[in-house]
Amino acid sequence: MHVLALTKPDGRRLALYGREVISGIGAAASPQTGSVAANPHMRWHPLRGEWVAYAAHRQERTFLPPPEYNPLRPGSDPAAPTELPEGRYDIAVFDNLFPTLTATAHDPPELHIPTQPALGRCEVVVYSPDPDRSLAQLPIWHLDLLLAVLGDRTQKLGAEKTIRYVLPFENRGAEMGVTLHHPHGQIYAYPMIPPTPARMLECEQEHLRRTGTGLLTGLLASELEQRVRILYEGEHAVAFVPPWARYPYETWIAPKARSAFLHELDDDTRRDLGRALKVVLLKYDGLWQRPMPYVMAWYQAPTDGLSHPECHLHAEILPAYRTRDKLKYLAGTELGAGMFASDVLPEDAAARLAAVDVGARADVP
Amino acid sequence: MHVLALTKPDGRRLALYGREVISGIGAAASPQTGSVAANPHMRWHPLRGEWVAYAAHRQERTFLPPPEYNPLRPGSDPAAPTELPEGRYDIAVFDNLFPTLTATAHDPPELHIPTQPALGRCEVVVYSPDPDRSLAQLPIWHLDLLLAVLGDRTQKLGAEKTIRYVLPFENRGAEMGVTLHHPHGQIYAYPMIPPTPARMLECEQEHLRRTGTGLLTGLLASELEQRVRILYEGEHAVAFVPPWARYPYETWIAPKARSAFLHELDDDTRRDLGRALKVVLLKYDGLWQRPMPYVMAWYQAPTDGLSHPECHLHAEILPAYRTRDKLKYLAGTELGAGMFASDVLPEDAAARLAAVDVGARADVP
Numbered sequence: 001m002h003v004l005a006l007t008k009p010d011g012r013r014l015a016l017y018g019r020e021v022i023s024g025i026g027a028a029a030s031p032q033t034g035s036v037a038a039n040p041h042m043r044w045h046p047l048r049g050e051w052v053a054y055a056a057h058r059q060e061r062t063f064l065p066p067p068e069y070n071p072l073r074p075g076s077d078p079a080a081p082t083e084l085p086e087g088r089y090d091i092a093v094f095d096n097l098f099p100t101l102t103a104t105a106h107d108p109p110e111l112h113i114p115t116q117p118a119l120g121r122c123e124v125v126v127y128s129p130d131p132d133r134s135l136a137q138l139p140i141w142h143l144d145l146l147l148a149v150l151g152d153r154t155q156k157l158g159a160e161k162t163i164r165y166v167l168p169f170e171n172r173g174a175e176m177g178v179t180l181h182h183p184h185g186q187i188y189a190y191p192m193i194p195p196t197p198a199r200m201l202e203c204e205q206e207h208l209r210r211t212g213t214g215l216l217t218g219l220l221a222s223e224l225e226q227r228v229r230i231l232y233e234g235e236h237a238v239a240f241v242p243p244w245a246r247y248p249y250e251t252w253i254a255p256k257a258r259s260a261f262l263h264e265l266d267d268d269t270r271r272d273l274g275r276a277l278k279v280v281l282l283k284y285d286g287l288w289q290r291p292m293p294y295v296m297a298w299y300q301a302p303t304d305g306l307s308h309p310e311c312h313l314h315a316e317i318l319p320a321y322r323t324r325d326k327l328k329y330l331a332g333t334e335l336g337a338g339m340f341a342s343d344v345l346p347e348d349a350a351a352r353l354a355a356v357d358v359g360a361r362a363d364v365p
Numbered sequence: 366m367h368v369l370a371l372t373k374p375d376g377r378r379l380a381l382y383g384r385e386v387i388s389g390i391g392a393a394a395s396p397q398t399g400s401v402a403a404n405p406h407m408r409w410h411p412l413r414g415e416w417v418a419y420a421a422h423r424q425e426r427t428f429l430p431p432p433e434y435n436p437l438r439p440g441s442d443p444a445a446p447t448e449l450p451e452g453r454y455d456i457a458v459f460d461n462l463f464p465t466l467t468a469t470a471h472d473p474p475e476l477h478i479p480t481q482p483a484l485g486r487c488e489v490v491v492y493s494p495d496p497d498r499s500l501a502q503l504p505i506w507h508l509d510l511l512l513a514v515l516g517d518r519t520q521k522l523g524a525e526k527t528i529r530y531v532l533p534f535e536n537r538g539a540e541m542g543v544t545l546h547h548p549h550g551q552i553y554a555y556p557m558i559p560p561t562p563a564r565m566l567e568c569e570q571e572h573l574r575r576t577g578t579g580l581l582t583g584l585l586a587s588e589l590e591q592r593v594r595i596l597y598e599g600e601h602a603v604a605f606v607p608p609w610a611r612y613p614y615e616t617w618i619a620p621k622a623r624s625a626f627l628h629e630l631d632d633d634t635r636r637d638l639g640r641a642l643k644v645v646l647l648k649y650d651g652l653w654q655r656p657m658p659y660v661m662a663w664y665q666a667p668t669d670g671l672s673h674p675e676c677h678l679h680a681e682i683l684p685a686y687r688t689r690d691k692l693k694y695l696a697g698t699e700l701g702a703g704m705f706a707s708d709v710l711p712e713d714a715a716a717r718l719a720a721v722d723v724g725a726r727a728d729v730p
Contacts, residue, residue, distance in 0.1 A: 045609040046572075046580060047565045052611050053698075053706040056713070100698065100706040111608050112587040169697035177694025188698055195703030200412045207411075215411060222477040243476050244410040246417050297701030318700060329542025330695060332534035333418075333465065333553050335683060336662030338560030341418040341465040348421070 001148050004089070012095035017149045018088065019141060025087035029078075031071045031097070038099050040118035041108035050195050053118045055100045072182035074129045084126060090142060091149050092129075093187070096122040101188060103160070119162045121189040123153060131182040134291065135170070136281035140365050143274030150187070150298060151263030151270075157189040158303025165190045165197060165302045168262075173293025175320040175327060185296075193302045200299060204310035216312035217258045224256075229350035232279040237272040239280045241350035248322040248344035249287070249353065251280050254314035260301035261313060275362065280317065282358040288324035366513050369454070377460035382514045383453065384506060390452035394443075396436045396462070403464050405483035406473035415560050418483045420465045437547035439494045449491060455507060456514050457494075458552070461487040466553060468525070484527045486554040488518060496547040499656065500535070501646035505730050508639030515552070515663060516628030516635075522554040523668025530555045530562060530667045533627075538658025540685040540692060550661075558667045565664060569675035581677035582623050589621075594715035597644040602637040604645045606715035613687040613709035614652070614718065616645050619679035625666035626678065640727065645682065647723040653689035 002021055006014045006028040014028050040055035075082035084092050101120030108115040127135055127146060135143070150168040157166050170185035171178050193201065207215035223229060223240050231251060232239035239253045253276045255269045265273065284292035296317045301308035322328040322344055333339050367386055371379040371393040379393050405420035440447035449457050466485030473480040492500055492511060500508070515533040522531050535550035536543050558566065572580035588594060588605050596616060597604035604618045618641045620634050630638065649657035661682045666673035687693040687709055698704050 043609050045611065046584060047568050047609075048561075049564065049568045051704060052609055053704060054710055055706060055708055056710050057708075112584075112591065113608055165702075167697070167702050169701045171694075171696040177692070177696050186697055188702065188704075190702065190704065194698075196413075196701065197703075199414065199703075203412050203414045219411060219477075226477065243478055244408050244412075244417055246410065295696055295700050297697060316701070327542070329536075331536040331542050331660055332532070332551055332662060333559075335660050336534045336561065336681075337530075337532050337553065337555065338562075338564075339416060339418060339553075339555065341420060343420055343422075345419055345421050 001145065001152070003152070006085075008094070012097070014083075014085075014092065014094040015153075016085075016087070016089040017091040017093070017145065017152075019090055019145055020088070022089045023087065025089070026074075026076045026085035028085055029075070029081035029083075031081050031083060038102050038105075039107075040100055040102060040105055042116050042118045043108075043111065044114040046113055048195075051116070051192065053100050055098070055118065057098065070131055070180065070182050072124075072126050072180055072184060073131050083124070084129065090128065090145055092126040093123050093149065093153055094126075096124050096186070098122075101190065103162070116191075119191045121157055121160070121163065121187070123157075123187040123189075125149065125153075125168070125185040125187060127183045127185065134172075134183045134281070134285075136278060136285055138278075140271065140275050140278060143277055144271045147262055147265070147270050147274055147277075150185075151261060151265070153187050154261060154300060154303070155263045157187065160189070162191050163189045164304045165193045166300065167194070167197070167297060169295065169297040171295055173291065173320060175293040176295055178293075193304070197299055197302070201302070201308070201311060204312070208310040214258050214310065214312050216254065216314060220254060220256060220312075229346055231283060231350065231353055232276045234272040234275060236269040237276040239276040241346045241353065243346050245346045245349065246340035246342065247318045248328055248342055249284070249292075249319045249349045250346075251317045251353070252314055253277055253280060253317070254312065258312045260308050260311045262298065262300060277315070279358055279362045280353075282361055283353045283356040284317075284319065286356040286358060287353060288321070290324070293320040294318055366510065366517070368517070371450075373459070377462070379448075379450075379457065379459040380518075381450075381452070381454040382456040382458070382510065382517075384455055384510055385453070387454045388452065390454070391439075391441045391450035393450055394440070394446035394448075396446050396448060403467050403470075404472075405465055405467060405470055407481050407483045408473075408476065409479040411478055413560075416481075416557065418465050420463070420483065422463065435496055435545065435547050437489070437491050437545055437549055438496050448489070449494065455493065455510055457491040458488050458514065458518060459491075461489050461551070463487075466555065468527070481556075484556045486522055486525070486528065486552070488522075488552040488554075490514065490518075490533070490550040490552060492548045492550065499537075499548045499646070499650075501643060501650055503643075505636065505640050505643060508643055509636045512627055512630070512635050512639055512642075515550075516626060516630070518552050519626060519665060519668070520628045522552065525554070527556050528554045529669045530558045531665065532559070532562070532662060534660060534662040536660055538656065538685060540658040541660055543658075558669070562664055562667070566667070566673070566676060569677070573675040579623050579675065579677050581619065581679060585619060585621060585677075594711055596648060596715065596718055597641045599637040599640055601634040602641040604641040606711045606718065608711050610711045610714065611705035611707065612683045613693055613707055614649070614657075614684045614714045615711075616682045616718070617679050618642055618645060618682070619677065623677045625673050625676045627663065627665060642680070644723055644727045645718075647726055648718045648721040649682075649684065651721040651723060652718060653686070655689070658685040659683055 470482035
């Protein structure tokens with residue numbers, strides 16, 4: 001993996017990643033002039049015991065621009081600058097122009113509840129200079145490279161002293177609120193362990209303490225033994241519909257052997273994980289013959305300097321639809337009570353996804 | 366409050382409520398023939414430590430029928446039965462035809478994770494026989510009656526031995542997945558305290574133990590002192606945008622004095638709470654001159670037979686939009702990390718809602 005670190009005129013960082021040597025790179029530009037003025041803050045929600053972030057400047061963010069204004073395409077026209085330079089590279093990562101968390105947040109408002117600056121980082125991960133190729137359409141080597149890039153970002157961001165948790169994710173499709181069509185993911189680097197991974201780690205720690213074994217590691221072994229909900233099994237990685245799926249057609253992807261971070265995976269495992277990801281995404285798009293919108297999140301260990309033997313990294317993909325044309329809405333019981341109700345049995349979802357033949361498309365190295 | 370309890374031919378319960386004596390009631394009918402076959406179950410999510418409900422029969426539920434097929438309108442045609450009889454009453458409550466939780470669930474599947482029958486109740490609350498009047502358009506006496514009805518249901522459902530938590534809520538608008546246009550709410554009666562209220566109670570208990578005072582009670586006093594985010598203050602009730610709002614234009618409604626249950630409120634307080642609700646809903650619909658879709662949930666104490674001096678009942682209303690035409694999407698950070706990010710400051714939301722003049726419409730007794 002080759003990497004080239006640049007700085008944009010407005011001070012934001014840009015990192016270009018390539019399988020081959022990076023070359024022919026134009027000047028790092030920014031679609032805006034001047035510096036980024038964002039100063040987000042957090043407030044403590046006393047009845048949920050969690051932080052909420054406020055980033056008022058995000059209200060004005062770019063919203064589904066036409067292709068000719070795509071700020072994620074490589075460009076070299078100084079009159080119409082984009083986020084990416086022209087040149088030879090495969091993946092680009094840069095500081096989000098509309099961050100929810102920043103490294104320079106300061107002076108939060110004083111209220112009768114605790115507040116703090118929304119310190120952290122928000123990065124955009126452009127999967128490919130090609131605006132028309134979704135993740136599923138990229139070859140395995142490219143997905144492998146992406147996972148290596150996400151690992152590299154996790155390691156670099158996690159090394160900053162304010163950052164305690166790094167979450168790479170993708171929101172795909174207008175149904176998920178995506179504001180730019182060019183396929184891309186995001187990385188949020190948080191100043192605390194956010195509620196969802198905190199809860200997972202708590203469950204995993206408790207299990208490890210009680211049994212001496214890894215919670216997810218054991219669950220993967222059970223799934224592989226039962227073979228009812230498996231979508232992909234390679235030598236090192238597995239993809240499945242978990243029997244505890246909260247969303248219709250929810251899938252999980254994980255290495256078979258426990259690993260806490262993407263950047264700690266060996267090459268073979270990371271490559272097999274990339275292949276598992278490709279298979280799942282091809283099945284999603286094939287299920288109803290339309291691109292499946294989803295949220296995908298990669299859970300790793302906190303970057304809090306502590307050892308996390310309980311943590312087994314995995315991805316969760318949460319699709320937006322429950323049938324071809326009916327969205328899964330989060331409503332009263334999900335948003336109000338926090339209890340998810342699904343009308344698709346995980347076994348049925350797994351059978352339908354397993355039946356989608358991705359043929360030779362998953363074999364493009 | 367007058368109540369008439371009936372049983373539908375398929376065994377489901379129907380309760381009619383009226384301010385005046387209920388009269389002229391036709392036969393209780395059901396849009397379906399035969400008995401309700403639902404047998405939902407729950408599975409344990411090992412990495413979140415929570416239950417997920419599966420109700421596969423719900424996939425076939427009625428989806429936005431045209432007005433002539435509205436199953437919530439009062440009807441007397443045996444050839445086209447609806448859920449409600451004709452006659453004189455104001456509010457109707459009946460067992461949901463497509464329940465996520467039932468009193469008869471049995472024999473959950475055996476898996477390598479814990480499972481249990483999805484025991485409980487799901488009720489539909491038809492606000493008025495009039496299919497065209499939303500909650501905001503009902504007079505104060507009707508909202509007062511509704512809160513009394515929700516209290517009565519909470520008490521009756523909570524008395525069943527399997528039920529530990531009762532959550533009245535409303536999903537309003539197609540954006541929230543509403544499948545029937547006739548204004549209505551729902552009640553879920555859970556066999557456990559679901560994650561969200563459980564977390565609230567934990568925070569409230571910890572505060573009570575540490576300070577000897579009620580958490581929300583104290584926060585309400587601070588809000589009333591600062592007067593920055595107040596939308597309504599009556600003698601007994603208050604409505605405000607909380608400084609910790611997770612959703613743009615989120616509002617909370619609560620009695621000033623602590624009370625654990627709707628059915629424990631005195632008449633004056635309940636009526637003032639109804640008025641607070643009407644003011645907030647009128648402001649929502651006036652904000653962008655269009656009906657505001659939302660999820661509204663009423664949080665009370667568990668019905669677990671224990672005393673809950675920490676619990677101060679309140680409603681939360683979570684609107685669907687962040688601007689007139691932009692939805693607030695839950696995506697990577699909310700669904701993946703559990704950390705909400707808002708681009709509307711609570712103070713700005715409160716100022717905009719406060720500026721919506723509801724005039725004399727809130728004074729209709």
